[in-house]
Amino acid sequence: MDTALDRAVRVFRERGYHATSIGDLTAAMRLATGSVYKAFRDKHAVFLAAFERYVALRQEQTRNAAAKGTNGRERLRHVLLSHVEHSQGSEGRRGCLVVGSAVELSALDPMVGARVNAQLKTNENFIAGLIREGQADGSIPAHVEADDTARLMICITQGLRVVGKARLPLDGERLVGVAMKLLA
Amino acid sequence: MDTALDRAVRVFRERGYHATSIGDLTAAMRLATGSVYKAFRDKHAVFLAAFERYVALRQEQTRNAAAKGTNGRERLRHVLLSHVEHSQGSEGRRGCLVVGSAVELSALDPMVGARVNAQLKTNENFIAGLIREGQADGSIPAHVEADDTARLMICITQGLRVVGKARLPLDGERLVGVAMKLLA
DNA sequence: TTGATTCGGAAACAATCATTCCCTATTATC
DNA sequence: GATAATAGGGAATGATTGTTTCCGAATCAA
Incomplete structure (x- = not known):
């Protein structure tokens, strides 16, 4: 059943x-058809x-990426790099369900809207946490505004999915290299 | 007829x-219904x-925003500010047709896909142009990579629309303030 | 082996969709 | 002022949608 759900994820x-x-x-x-409606109430x-x-x-993949770094700054760098990789190529063209739901359903489907909103906040908090971690271990300057920077980075990650779906090539090292200036 | 098309834009x-x-x-x-099919071949x-x-x-609005600045850096700052404002509040919840088309149609509709891709490149070139303008007038350091920075900024602008549609509040001054670090 | 029960599959259902057709005004032309 | 031509409106159409129902096969208990 979980494998069937994975396939549903892919189609959506x-x-x-x-x-x-x-x-x-x-x-x-x-x-x-009958089996789907046995397992779920409706579409x-x-x-x-x-x-x-x-x-x-996705959350698991992101935590794994973060674990590759040895301090706050490096963990954040690996998280951003992971986002670029997933936004690129065939995986990127497949799209992101969070972005898709935000754009297609968020406004008219309150249930999905609330869920998307909560998920973006979760992701944002995770990034803000990494920034504070970096400030604690000295890898990120203390004057960086953690919340504002985290929100802008969420915009970057969501925007990457849009741009990746539109088939613009994305170079991970270069883009992340530029993005890391936000931590200066 | 143009006013009818404006209303169609809004619904889409x-x-x-x-x-x-x-x-x-x-x-x-x-x-x-008949009148619509008189004016257009199909949906x-x-x-x-x-x-x-x-x-x-949108292009006109963006050029107007750019015109507010007196040098490359300031023009770019006003463009980013304009994008944040349009991604926010009721206007933001209404959504962006470029982002919506990229996410919903780009992959399966080659015509829309090509159009979206081209539009993103146009926007990117415009931003890259502003960066080079700033480098020429001395308001932006010469070591800034215009193309990479422009691509990342496109990600930001597209991501802003996603985040705005998901009803996260966006503070223009703060976000743009952070984003301008990319020009350091 | 038999009985009951659960599971998956395909045909049937009503509703909605995009599209077409035809009719009615309104305008322009002679 | 009569007529041709065009633009707009709304009902009819066929296809497709999401959903339900019914039927057969497989599993397990007795």
Whole structure:
């Protein structure tokens, strides 16, 4: 069932919510229509479950990237680098469910809207935490405004997904190199 | 007719392409179904026309913002400020057609995909131009990598629209203040 | 082996979608 | 002033949508 949900994640990432028919879903999940409706109340419930699964997976990947660094600044650098890599190439063209939900559903679907809003704040807090960590260990100057910088970095990560989906090439080292100036 | 197209822009910005029925369109445009199909070949053609109109309008607004500055750095600062303002509040919740098209259609609709890609490059070139202008007039250091910085700034502007649509508050002065570090 | 129960699959359902067709005004032309 | 031509409006159409229902197969207990 989890593998079927993974396949649903993939379809929703590629096609978005409205362009995904339940025919597309059953084909991707290798399940019959009846089976999908046995497991979920409706299409919306499938999407919500897919969203949660995607977010959990991405969060784990981001923590793993952070763990590669040895201090706050390096951890943040690896997080940004990870975001660029995931926004690029075929993975980038597949799209991000958070960005997709924010753009396509957030305004008209209060449930998704609240969930997206909360997730962005979670991500922002994680970055702000890394900045404060860097300030504590001396790798990031104390005068850096952690909250403002974190919010701008969230904009960068979300924007990367948009630009990556639009097939502009993204060079991780170069872009992150520039972005790290925000910590000066 | 142009006023009807403006209303179409508004609906597409709020609801996206797939969630906008032609019933929504006729209601917003104050036109009957037949009249819409007299003026445009199909829904897709309405969207393309709305897209072009939106892009033209936004481009004009951005040039006006740039004109407020007296040198390259100040022009760029006003452009970024303008992007934050448009990403915020009710205007921000209405959404951006470029971002919406990139996320919802770019991957499956080659026509829209090419158009979005080209538009992002145009915007990027405009920003890169402002950076070089600043380097020529001495307001921006010569060691700044114009192309990489412009690409990152495009990520910021697109990300702002995502974050704004998700109802996170955006403080123009603070965010732009941080972003200007990229020109150090 | 038999009975009950759970699970997946395909056909049927109503609703909604984009699109077309036809009719009615309104304008312009002769 | 009559007529042709055009633009706009709304009902009809066929396809597709999300959802439900019903049926068969497989699993487990007795």
